[in-house]
Amino acid sequence: VRALLDAGASMDARKTDEPATALHHAAEAGCLEQVEVLLAAGASVDTPRTGKKEVYDEMDHVIKTEIVGDGATALLVACEAMSVNVGAAVAMARGDGEVEPSKAEHVAVVSALLDAGASATTSRLDGNTALHLVARVGCTLPVEHLLAARASTSARRHGDGATPLLCVCDAVNESLSTMIYWGQHCGEVHTDKVEHVATVQALVKGGASVD
Numbered sequence: 072v073r074a075l076l077d078a079g080a081s082m083d084a085r086k087t088d089e090p091a092t093a094l095h096h097a098a099e100a101g102c103l104e105q106v107e108v109l110l111a112a113g114a115s116v117d118t119p120r121t122g123k124k125e126v127y128d129e130m131d132h133v134i135k136t137e138i139v140g141d142g143a144t145a146l147l148v149a150c151e152a153m154s155v156n157v158g159a160a161v162a163m164a165r166g167d168g169e170v171e172p173s174k175a176e177h178v179a180v181v182s183a184l185l186d187a188g189a190s191a192t193t194s195r196l197d198g199n200t201a202l203h204l205v206a207r208v209g210c211t212l213p214v215e216h217l218l219a220a221r222a223s224t225s226a227r228r229h230g231d232g233a234t235p236l237l238c239v240c241d242a243v244n245e246s247l248s249t250m251i252y253w254g255q256h257c258g259e260v261h262t263d264k265v266e267h268v269a270t271v272q273a274l275v276k277g278g279a280s281v282d
Contacts, residue, residue: 083115090122090140091148098149098184101176106145106183116189117144121196142196146181146189150204150213153177174210181205181213191220198228202274206235207242209266211273224279236271236279243267247281 083092094114097105110116121140128135143151153174181201185191194200202222205213214235218224227234233241240247243264250271253264275281 083118091120092118092145094118094145095120095143095148098145098180099152101149101152101180103176103179103183106180110183110187116146116184116187117193119144119193120148140196142194144189144193146184146191146201147193147195147199147204149177149180149184150201153181153210153213154204154208174208178210178213178216182216185216185220189220191217191222192226194226194228197230198226200226200228200235202226202235203228203233203238206238206270206274209239209242209264209270211266211269214270214273214277218273218277224274224277234279236274236281239267239270239274247271251275251281 091099092114094106094109094116095118097109119140120143121138124137124139125134126137127133191201194203200222202214202217202224203226205217222235224235236247240250243250245264245267250264250268253268254272254275
C-alpha cells in the first residue's frame, strides 16, 4: 500500500460498482497497519461508502442516476465487521484458506480511526451508528472508546427504532431488565453473557436510558 501511494495511487479511487475506498477495505479487513498508512497519507476518515450509478430505465427510455452503497464510513465498516464476527475473539479459518481477523484487530482499527478524528455519531443509511453495531458484540472496549468520542446512546436506527442498549439485549435474546439485574448481582449470578452484561453497564454509565 505504501509503495502504491508513493507511486501516486489515488486513495479515493473506487470501482464503478463498489463505492468503498481503500480505507473502507482496510478497516473491514481489520488491517491496522494499512489503516495507519492511509491515514498518514491523508485519507479522508469520514468518506461515506456511497456512490452514484447510471442505469438505463427501459420503461421511460432514459438514463437515470441511482445512489448505491450504505453510507457507511470506515469507522462504521470496522464496527460492522466486528459485529458480523460475534464471538470471533480468535482468528477463524475461511473456506478459501484465508484467516478472519480477530475482534481485537478491529478494536484497534476503531481506536485508530477515532484518534484520527472519525465521527462517532455518523450513521449508515439504515440509521445504525457505530455504537449500535459494536454494542451487540459483547466487547466493552470499543463501546467505551465510542462513548469517550461522544457517541449518542439515544440514537435510534430506522425501522425498529432500537437504541444501542436494546441492540445488546437483542443480540443475546434477553430482556433489558434481566441484563441490568445480572449487572447488579454479577457476583451472585452465573451467565455466559458476562461481556454483554458489561456492555449494558458501560452504556448505562454513559447515559443510556433504561426506560
